[in-house]
Amino acid sequence: MSRYRFERAEALAFLQSLDDASVDAVITDAPYSSGGATRGDRMSNTTLKYVHTGTILERPEFAGDNRDQRAFGYWCALWLSEALRVARAGSPICVFADWRQVPTVTDAIQAGGWVWRGIVPWDKGPAARPSMGRFSSRCEYVVWGTSGASLDLESVGCLQGLVHCHQTTDDKHHMVGKPTPVMQHLVKICPPAGIVLDPFAGSATTGVAALLEGRRFVGCELTEAYYGIGLDRLEACAQGVSLEAYRAGQRPLFG
Amino acid sequence: MSRYRFERAEALAFLQSLDDASVDAVITDAPYSSGGATRGDRMSNTTLKYVHTGTILERPEFAGDNRDQRAFGYWCALWLSEALRVARAGSPICVFADWRQVPTVTDAIQAGGWVWRGIVPWDKGPAARPSMGRFSSRCEYVVWGTSGASLDLESVGCLQGLVHCHQTTDDKHHMVGKPTPVMQHLVKICPPAGIVLDPFAGSATTGVAALLEGRRFVGCELTEAYYGIGLDRLEACAQGVSLEAYRAGQRPLFG
DNA sequence: TGTAGGTATGAATCCGACT
DNA sequence: AAGTCGGATTCATACCTAC
Numbered sequence: 001m002s003r004y005r006f007e008r009a010e011a012l013a014f015l016q017s018l019d020d021a022s023v024d025a026v027i028t029d030a031p032y033s034s035g036g037a038t039r040g041d042r043m044s045n046t047t048l049k050y051v052h053t054g055t056i057l058e059r060p061e062f063a064g065d066n067r068d069q070r071a072f073g074y075w076c077a078l079w080l081s082e083a084l085r086v087a088r089a090g091s092p093i094c095v096f097a098d099w100r101q102v103p104t105v106t107d108a109i110q111a112g113g114w115v116w117r118g119i120v121p122w123d124k125g126p127a128a129r130p131s132m133g134r135f136s137s138r139c140e141y142v143v144w145g146t147s148g149a150s151l152d153l154e155s156v157g158c159l160q161g162l163v164h165c166h167q168t169t170d171d172k173h174h175m176v177g178k179p180t181p182v183m184q185h186l187v188k189i190c191p192p193a194g195i196v197l198d199p200f201a202g203s204a205t206t207g208v209a210a211l212l213e214g215r216r217f218v219g220c221e222l223t224e225a226y227y228g229i230g231l232d233r234l235e236a237c238a239q240g241v242s243l244e245a246y247r248a249g250q251r252p253l254f255g
Numbered sequence: 256m257s258r259y260r261f262e263r264a265e266a267l268a269f270l271q272s273l274d275d276a277s278v279d280a281v282i283t284d285a286p287y288s289s290g291g292a293t294r295g296d297r298m299s300n301t302t303l304k305y306v307h308t309g310t311i312l313e314r315p316e317f318a319g320d321n322r323d324q325r326a327f328g329y330w331c332a333l334w335l336s337e338a339l340r341v342a343r344a345g346s347p348i349c350v351f352a353d354w355r356q357v358p359t360v361t362d363a364i365q366a367g368g369w370v371w372r373g374i375v376p377w378d379k380g381p382a383a384r385p386s387m388g389r390f391s392s393r394c395e396y397v398v399w400g401t402s403g404a405s406l407d408l409e410s411v412g413c414l415q416g417l418v419h420c421h422q423t424t425d426d427k428h429h430m431v432g433k434p435t436p437v438m439q440h441l442v443k444i445c446p447p448a449g450i451v452l453d454p455f456a457g458s459a460t461t462g463v464a465a466l467l468e469g470r471r472f473v474g475c476e477l478t479e480a481y482y483g484i485g486l487d488r489l490e491a492c493a494q495g496v497s498l499e500a501y502r503a504g505q506r507p508l509f510g
Numbered sequence: 511t512g513t514a515g516g517t518a519t520g521a522a523t524c525c526g527a528c529t
Numbered sequence: 530a531a532g533t534c535g536g537a538t539t540c541a542t543a544c545c546t547a548c
Contacts, residue, residue, distance in 0.1 A: 099374040103358035119354045120390045121376045123417055135375045135399060135444070136416040144390060149524095158539060161390040162378055189390070287521060305521045320521090353521060382541040384522050391540090392522065422520085423543075431521045 004207055004217040004234050008227040011199035014220040015082040023218060024194030026083050027186050027206050029096040029178055030076065073104045073111075079199060080112025084147055086197065091147045092189045094120075096178065098140050105143045114145040118161065122182055125166035142186060159188055173203035173229050183209035190215050204230030208237045259462055259472040259489050263482040266454035269475040270337040278473060279449030281338050282441050282461050284351040284433055286320035288327040305430060314430040315480035317457065328359045328366075334454060335367025339402055341452065346402045347444045349375075351433070353395050360398045369400040373416065377437055380421040397441060410446045428458035428484050438464035445470050459485030463492045 007014060011030075076095075083093065093114055097105040102119065110116050120142040142163075163186075165179045187209045190196050194215055198206040201219035203226050210217040211234070221227040236246035262269060266285075322330060331350075338348070348369055352360040357374065365371050375397040383393035397418075418441075420434045427434075442464045445451050449470055453461040456474035458481050465472040466489070476482040491501035 102374065103361050106358050118390055118392060119357065119394070119396075121378075121394055121417070123376075123378075126415060132413055133411045135373055135414045137373055138416045139374070139376055141374075156388040158385040158387055158541095159390045160381055161383075161393045162376070189388075289521070351521095379520085380542070382520080382543080384520055385538095385540045386523060387539060389523085389539095395521075421542075424519090 003211055003238060005219075006201065006204060006207060006217070006227075006231055006234055007220045008222070008224065009220040010222050011220060012079050012082060015079060015086055015199055018086045018197075018218070020085055021088045022195070023087055023091065023197040025091050025187075025190035025215075026087055026093040026095075026197045026199075027183070027190070027210075028094070028198045028200045029202065029206075030079070030200045032072075032096075032098055032101055069104060072101070073108045076105060076108035077111035080109055080114060083197065083199065084113045087147045089148045092144060093146070094142050094144045094186050094189065096122075096140060097143055099137060102141050102143065109143055109145050114147060115149055116143070116145045118144055120144060120161050120163065120186075122163045122165065122178075125164070127166065144189070156189060156191060159185070173205070173233065174226060177203055178205055180205055180209055180212070184213055187213045187215055201230055202226050204234050207234050211237045258466060258493060260474075261456065261459060261462060261472070261482075261486055261489055262475045263477070263479065264475040265477050266475060267334050267337060270334060270341055270454055273341045273452075273473070275340055276343045277450070278342055278346065278452040280346050280442075280445035280470075281342055281348040281350075281452045281454075282438070282445070282465075283349070283453045283455045284431075284457065284461070285331065285334075285455045286317065286322075287351075287353050287356055287431075288320055288322040288324075289353050289355045315478060317430060317478050317481065319477070324359060327356070328363050331360060331363035332366040335364055335369060338452065338454065339368045342402045344403045345405060347399060348401070349397050349399045349441050349444065351377075351395060352398055354392060357396050357398065364398055364400050369402060370404055371398070371400045373399055375399060375416050375418065375441075377433075378417065378419045380419070382421070399444070411444060414440070414443055428460070428488065429481060432458055433460055435460055435464055435467070439468055442468045442470055456485055457481050459489050462489050466492045 009017075080093075080095075087093070093109065095105055095109060106116055106119075121139040122142060124138050124140065126136075126138060163182050165182045167179050183205050187196055187206070190210070192214055196206060196210040196215050196217050198204075198217070198219040201207060201221045202223075204217075204219065204221070207217035207219055207230065217234070219230075221230055232247060232250075233243055236243045239246060241249075264272075335348075335350075342348070348364065350360055350364060361371050361374075376394040377397060379393050379395065381391075381393060383391055385391045418437050420437045422432075422434050426432075438460050442451055442461070445465070447469055451461060451465040451470050451472050453459075453472070453474040456462060456476045457478075459472075459474065459476070462472035462474055462485065472489070474485075476485055487502060488498055491498045494501060496504075
């Protein structure tokens with residue numbers, strides 16, 4: 001039996017298709033809808049917004065990154081509340097946010113019925129986005145909580161509330177993808193052999209991390225290109241081979 | 256002329272006594288009113304609230320740490336709005352918060368008329384308060400912003416948006432005091448030779464850091480015991496001697 | 511002065527017992 | 530019942546003591 005299940009689907013619809021209390025942790029990186037101050041900025045070509053000037057990395061656009069602040073909060077509360085139903089009582093949840101979205105996400109997570117338990121900064125290192133006369137934005141944040149007040153996490157040790165890891169292009173399969181070591185750290189909050197859910201899986205880094213740490217994975221991704229990359233990465237990981245080796249194996253050797 | 260001014264006063268009253276546009280930065284650590292889910296926990300003896308059970312740390316209590324969430328936000332907006340008047344246009348502001356108060360402080364800073372510009376985590380190191388099955392609370396947070404939209408910070412270089420510093424016993428003069436190196440880093444956001452304001456000065460670590468970094472200082476503290484400690488530290492720093500040496504000099508050698 | 515080993519500590523949180 | 534109280538728990542590091 002496969003240790004993962006990955007589908008091409010819209011997040012809310014996918015969540016609705018899952019049974020009550022059928023997963024042990026939710027770990028995800030929902031589209032931030034951050035960046036531009038004006039609606040025009042947010043609606044503009046999303047592909048270019050995230051790439052460093054001068055280096056055009058060809059990555060597919062991704063959907064759902066153009067909501068305003070209020071709509072973003074409302075939409076988060078919607079899927080978070082559906083995720084609560086799907087999660088076993090006592091399950092932990094981790095949601096990424098940049099500094100601008102932290103208050104909205106902490107509100108939304110609570111509006112969705114989860115108990116907010118803290119913030120885990122992800123430190124991207126000193127190189128990240130220096131700018132004159134201000135504090136650099138070198139951190140992103142993981143807002144975390146649990147389903148219900150009582151913790152069911154005795155099986156899990158004490159985890160550090162800060163992750164250091166700078167992003168290498170090597171490990172970057174999605175435009176705003178998170179490094180695998182960061183996800184491996186977060187995944188440890190899920191009880192061993194438990195099921196990790198990621199309804200915004202992208203290139204499935206959460207899933208790869210879950211498999212590497214001995215957890216199982218359930219997730220979905222809407223954008224076709226990312227879904228394809230994610231599927232390859234998951235299968236390569238499940239077979240214990242590199243992505244390149246796996247893909248080479250998929251191609252007919254003698255065309 | 257003295258490079259600092261430190262008074263025993265209540266914060267809001269002190270702020271009201273200051274002239275418009277008379278300081279160049281606001282850097283402060285207001286009482287969090289956090290820690291404790293119930294009103295009783297928050298209202299309980301502050302001396303015991305923050306220390307390990309069974310060990311009594313001999314430090315004076317401090318005032319104003321018992322507001323509920325809503326009152327805390329309202330009160331912050333009040334003094335923040337008064338601080339905005341006192342700050343020159345373009346001045347930066349830094350306010351400490353623990354994870355629980357971050358959203359309230361980001362709201363309050365904006366309600367007070369400031370432009371919110373980011374979050375700077377202070378990492379206390381891996382030793383901080385572990386507990387089973389959770390991410391440790393090893394960070395506190397500095398919410399920062401500016402007076403008005405246009406930054407007037409060209410005189411200041413690029414500052415790191417994360418501070419690592421473990422609290423040492425030597426450098427801890429207040430029950431919840433911040434390490435001097437942390438404050439030295441923050442104080443650099445103030446233009447050189449500018450005036451740093453701290454209306455919740457406690458043992459005046461902000462002031463000491465300001466002097467060490469070549470800035471001037473204006474502040475107040477309500478609790479008498481901390482006011483006394485702060486005054487000694489500032490004067491010792493201004494004279495370029497250690498706190499112990501300064502205090503020894505104050506005592507008559509032959510009683 | 512240096513190293514090794516024991517102890518104390520932390521802006522905490524949980525849970526059962528009690529009012 | 531909902532709210533409150535108090536004891537027990539967690540571990541990496543700093544600090545202290547002994548050699």
